[in-house]
Amino acid sequence: MAMATTNSEEVHLSAEQPSLICKKCNEFQATLQIRSESVCQKCFSQYIKTKAVKRMETYKGKRFSKVPQKLLLPLSFGPSSSCLLHMLDGHLQTQHERMNRASYELFVVHIDLYLDDTDREASAALLQKYETQYPKHSYTSYGLQEALQLEGINWASLGISDLPTQGNRASSLDLQRIVSSMSSATSRADIVSTLLNRLLVDVAKRNDCESILFGDTTTRLAEKTLTETAKGRGFSLPWQVSDGPSPYGIGLNYPLRDILKKEIMTFSSSTIPLSDLVVYQQPPSHISASSKSTTIDDLMAQYFESVEENFPSIVANVVRTSSKLKPTTDDTSKGCGLCGLPVAEGTDGIYGWGGDQNPDSRPSRENISSDTVLCYGCSRSING
Template identity: 30%
Template sequence: MECTRCGKDSTISTRGEKFCDDCFVDFLNRKIRPQLTHFRVNGSPDSKTVSPLIVVPINFRAASLALVDMLVNMRKLQMQKHKQMDGFRILCLYIGDLSDDVSWPWPEVDFEQIELNVSSIEQPIGIDSDTLTRSSKQDLEKIMTRQMILAYAKKHEAFTAFAYSMTKLSEITLAETVKGRGANLPALVTPDLMLDKVVYPLRDITSSELEKYCKITGLNKYIIPDAPVPSVTKRQSIDEIVHLYFTKVQEEFPSVVSTVSKISSRLSQTGEECGLCQPRYIGKSVKLCYACASIAKETEMKRKLDILDMYEL
């Protein structure tokens, strides 16, 4: 079959269209532009204004590597077209430990690493991560990672571009609904250029398309594989169950992913006050939302059981 755009031999079939490798990469690179209209080249070559900074959180999975590649390409194109002027600068951020054998594909792009510090939030909120179930522990780590990214971006007066694909956004929507964070859903998955300064450039691209992108562009070799998911359902986390569900359901009902990813944009932005998962209340409130209160309850229950054990009751 021929590529519907250039007539060369097609290698990929997606969205009812046949693509060759080059056209597919070009197609995805264009897909992120509608989400980044705020970062057009602005001003004249002699103006001294600095273009805005975009912090891109990296986890060395296909989506984040593809996003950096696309942003690098977009910036190069801007500089070519506008006499070396750009619309944004890129800074990549990794939260957590990183082994020495991991290599960074873009020497020209700034890269920073910060240790994940879950304990900083535990004490004021009354949560001890050692007492939590695997699911809640994962949840807490994700919340903390997000908070640290947003705090870092705020400190640098930067925007944050989360590498969430359409598939990932729908997984977050469903998983957070299941955890009881329905009220805070819009704050977690809808772009906000004013308050939190967050964008989701990959929101129109599926995870399988991003995997293909990495394969074509050779970014595959930089990917750190996901940790294995336990095969027994009881040991899986909520995020893992939802991820497996979407992997299965999109084969039979392909439209579900795009439907779910768009639903939060039709919901009101009124969130529950929470000193753990809501950036605007962190440090200002010790009140917890319904979902975070359930995590805190696990610590409380564990402490009660420990006391009962201590007195052999």
């Protein structure tokens, strides 16, 4: 597995610079950089792990039960989710050593996307390697096509009526057929992301998990802030980028929210056994906004990759600001037929929103069937 190596992901000090002593321990040679501080490998690793563990501590709240929380951790085999698993495995081990018990347990779930039989076998083999390396947790995998049989999605509102029945398992071909029917690359990527989230929520609830721990970094959350806004789903940001309860009836948390992507890349590549487990995606070359295969997600990822290199505080400020947003929905809101998030009165569909944020000018829902409720973002994805 080839590792992505771009300048924007490097936080190593240049070999041409004179030897520096770590600014934190004042003992070892500094070979890495934390924002503007030169540090050694040991202090860098401790800094990254401490950030994640401190964030996990905030999720305990006023919970007095001695029964460990069951938390779902989606594992994509990429750097972020793999690092999160590695850090939390170490955190749980420390808890056992200190208190002979743990405050939570991990249910690790991998979702396969569009895999043929050969790829599925390779995916299962890699998941087994993770389980061998971190054996104290529960592991399972699903195919994304299983989202096609979720009862919580209103397929009729999407114009899809020929899905497999409950007695017949959906296939990856069924999934590809539906996704390929979308008119743009952004729409296709959006549908896949939405189905992935819905499947994870369903798996978490069926397995009695209290919340889902996503491996999104500061950089990824900043990307989502602008991406979801551009897609017309800005109303979802309180749940997409903030820690806490969600309309799905389950918590959505982001323990790596205080860590930059480039820091996670360095941590994963310099930490054993992560360097032998993680699947690194090849970084895209310059992305053309005019290309039909380019998605909004691609453009935002490229933008924030360049911003975090020289202006990491800007990336952090985007996330800090968007995390202050509060939901505007109330008891009259209804769930979107696709993403499942609550849609405020009169704002469903392309024409329901229309870009006008004046509540008095929004059309009433009186003549709209509840079976056809879609948020503006999902309406755009379905209709191009």
